[in-house]
Amino acid sequence: MLAGRKYRAYMEDGQKEYADTIGSVCRSVWNTALEQRRAYRRRGAYINYREQAHELAEAKQEFPWLRDVPGHCLQQALMDLDKACRTHGTWKVRWRGKGGRHSWAPAFRFPEGKTIRVERIGRKWGRARLPKIGWVKFRWSRSLGGAVRSATLKRDGRHWWISFLVETGEPEKTVSLERGRVGIDRGVVQAVATSEGRFFDRAFLTEGERRRLLRLERQRARRMLGSKRREACKAQIAAIRRRERDRRRDFCAQTAAAVVSGNALVVLEALNTRNMTSSAKGTTKEPRRNVAQKRGLNRAILAKGWHALELAVRNKARSTGTAVITVNPAYTSLTCPKPGCGHVHTDNRESQAKFLCTTCGHREHADIVGAKNTLARGHSGHRAWRPRGCPVDEAPTSGNP
Ligand SMILES: [Zn+2]
Known part of the structure; x- marks a missing residue:
């Protein structure tokens, strides 16, 4: 793998x-x-x-x-x-x-694995010999665990990173021995809710960092284009943004591991974040409506890293053999999950978090309802649904709101 x-x-x-x-x-x-x-x-x-x-x-x-x-x-x-x-x-x-x-x-790859030599030179240090650059020292923060196929050097702000593509020798699992199945609902308030009733969320910036970011962005706007002071300000903003990115990546990896382990099937709603976030100008009809709401939602979606989470789940699933499928998300949070009911109506949703079925009185957290219905669609062999190029507003499978 x-x-x-x-x-x-x-x-x-x-x-x-x-x-x-x-x-x-x-x-x-x-x-x-x-x-x-x-x-x-x-x-x-x-x-x-x-x-x-x-x-x-x-x-x-x-x-x-x-x-x-x-x-x-x-x-x-x-x-x-x-x-x-x-x-x-x-x-x-x-x-x-x-x-x-x-x-x-700047980022560039050395595609010839054979020409790259990697050595460990201490408990915490390693080095890699790259063509023309020579020996590059790096922090041995984890084991390499395989034969190097290629190496990439990349600068992020002031720091350089070296990454290796390695062949671990383990076979990529295609079937999981586990029996569990789980549905996932990605939300704006809580990043992730599962059909088992678990929530995962994390703030990627502290309150202080948020304030500081706002102040720096105002400062940047005042400073002259191309000036040294403006560049310094930009570097500070980039450092905060980088920290935010790292935390988000970490959150996605940890959540993916928690969701995938013990399960043979993970069902996600197919989200076309690109389509969802592209209409930042509001509705397409003139006069444009819902501009502010749309923009706020877009920011929230991108900030929670919905797409990154899906990638992390798929990546983790390669090592456990868990199957990951996506299903049509239409009306998953408006459908009653109670067996035998299945009532679909916008009135079922009392508020962002509350779900109350108007027919049978079933009450649950709306995000968990979404996750349960997502799982049910995965079970019923609902047509596997790929996001790119598909219209988001497809007809619902059962009932019309
Ligand atoms: Zn019901």
């Missing part, structure tokens, strides 16, 4: 400088290649990876600065671009900017 391992890298100053250089060369290769692809598309033609790699080799003869960086990293950048263009289309792939809106943090 392939797995990722990420460590904090501690490079020497010269190495850091060189790594930044590799990053910017990769960036300019990406941008040049993307511009070339777009130019071809404008004429109704295509250019593929193979041709671009060939042109890169020719460009190396002409521009010596291209020869100063590891060639594999540049090829990898072209390969990543090729994949991005095939997945998202040439016009949707973004430029990699130095700063500003499309600012891109």
Whole structure:
């Protein structure tokens, strides 16, 4: 099974400088290649990876600065671009900017696992030898547990990270020995509710951090574009944002582990967060309505990391053999979960948290009702539902509100 391992890298100053250089060369290769692809598309033609790699080799003869960086990293950048263009289309792939809106943090991959040597040099330290960069020291915060397939260096703010793709040698499980089944409801107030009645939630910023962030953002607005003071302010904001991101990732991983363990099946509502959050301008009809509500909901959805949670669940499920399916979420929180009732009506929902069936009087937390109905749909072999490209407002399967 392939797995990722990420460590904090501690490079020497010269190495850091060189790594930044590799990053910017990769960036300019990406941008040049993307511009070339777009130019071809404008004429109704295509250019593929193979041709671009060939042109890169020719460009190396002409521009010596291209020869100063590891060639594999540049090829990898072209390969990543090729994949991005095939997945998202040439016009949707973004430029990699130095700063500003499309600012891109330097990251590059060494795809040849055979050329990378990893050693442990102490209880807390390891080092990896990368082509042209040399030995890179890193904090041995967890075991490697497999043969290295590739290595990636990435800068996040001031710090560099090295991550390895490793082949653990364990087979990827396809069937779980467990018997449990669980439905998951992702919400805005409580991040996660399960059909077993458990809740998972966490604040990713403390009250103090939130206040500080607000103050810094106001400060940034006052400071002059391109000034040193503005850059310093931006770095402070980025540090808080990074902490928030790390905590969210941690929360998703821990919740995923808790949800997946002991279960053979996890059922999630299919959420098209991109569609849900794209209408930040409110309803599409003029005059636009619900702008503020929509914007608030969008922020909440993105802040809770719904998509990240699904990825974490799917990732964890690879090691336990748990099946993960998504079902149509329409009306899951408005349907009575009591066997034999199944009444669907908007009046069933007393408030955000309270569910009270208007027919049978069944009372429960609305998020748990959502999770139970989600699980039931997974049971009944409800058509597995993939989010991308599917309309969110599909007709309900039973009854109309
Ligand atoms: Zn009922």
